Amino acid sequence: MRRRQLARQLRVLRERAGLTLEAAAPKLDWSASKLSRIENAQQQVDVHGVRSMLDLYRVVGDDWEEILDLCRESRQKGWWRAYGLGDDSYVGFENEATAVLDYTLAYVPGLLQTAEYARAVIRTAEGRMSRERLSNYVAVRLIRQQRLTSSEHPLQLTTVIDEAALHRVVGNPRIHAAQLQHLIRAAAFDAVSLQVLPASVGAHAAMVSPFTILRFTDLGEPDIAYVEHTLGALLMEKKADVHRARLLFDKLRSDALSPADSVDLIRQLAEQS
Known part of the structure; x- marks a missing residue:
């Protein structure tokens, strides 16, 4: 960045x-x-x-x-380089961001994943990899999360999670239950605004893929949008594309449950798991 x-x-x-x-x-x-x-x-x-x-x-x-x-x-190397990630990775952009607007479909956002949940997601998504590389990926995810409770280098997270992600058991039932409990705790962080998009919404404009918007208020740089998909990822910087992403995210938030109702739903699912 x-x-x-x-x-x-x-x-x-x-x-x-x-x-x-x-x-x-x-x-x-x-x-x-x-x-x-x-x-x-x-x-x-x-x-x-x-x-x-x-x-x-x-x-x-x-x-x-x-x-x-x-x-x-x-020209300085970012901390993530020690974990095998390049300067052009998503982490490098997020590290300079002041706020993240995140919509996820299939799983819980990386910034809110437990270590075991993250390990299960990464192992499945990346396929066969060495134990060291897997450990590095999980470590990077946990380091990123520290900014949600940091006073020196804070990060504001506004996330909309598709209800389907809360029903999908990742890893095993124990990991799934622990992840739901972690979401309840994380929703209470000052830096986190969590909403669930209920299944009752039906068809909507963001069914095709998740997406993320990064804001760089401290740097005075324009927002960028990031789309991660099965075969890779796409970084979008054109004003029209980013503006469309912002409008879409605002629509998702308006269709989603309130933060309080979202936590209530997650608590119900946790009790059932």
Whole structure:
């Protein structure tokens, strides 16, 4: 996310200097394609490269140091790298987000999963994997959850869970029952707003796939939408796509049970399990 923030600012500075890609690239001893990749966050750039760009774009004052600091931050390895995840993983984006709007269909949101439930979901979704890799994936999920109760690096979660996910037994009945109890406890967190979309709603516009919206209020960056599916994932940044996702999420929340009624339903299912 820091690389994207840096890329966006570098592009603005070039345009403010009145230079096209084709005009600026040769002056930096780069190809236009390389400069384009940097401005689209597809390629990293070091501090020396950024200094050359700032010189060319005649940037002065506080902006100079702010951009250089951002460049240094963009090159730092995220904590998730130690667990085998790349810089372009969803975790890297969520780590910089201030709020997550999440709609899930088939299972409980990752940010609200117990360790055993997460292990069962990951093992089934990813297929055969080493014990170490599975443990790493579960560890990452649990580390992400710490932000829901953190005062230093908080994360606000607003989630709508399809009722079907609450009936689906993942792992075994004991794991399922423990997961329902965990949802009841998590719903009481100040940073969590949990609603259940009841089956009685019938057909609706979000039946095809789950989706997530990430907000970056502290960074001043626009929202992005993320869709995870059976064969991979899709990151969406176009304003029209993200706006549609926001409208759809608002509709899901209006159709869902209230937070209090949602907890009551989960408690009933927990008692039956």
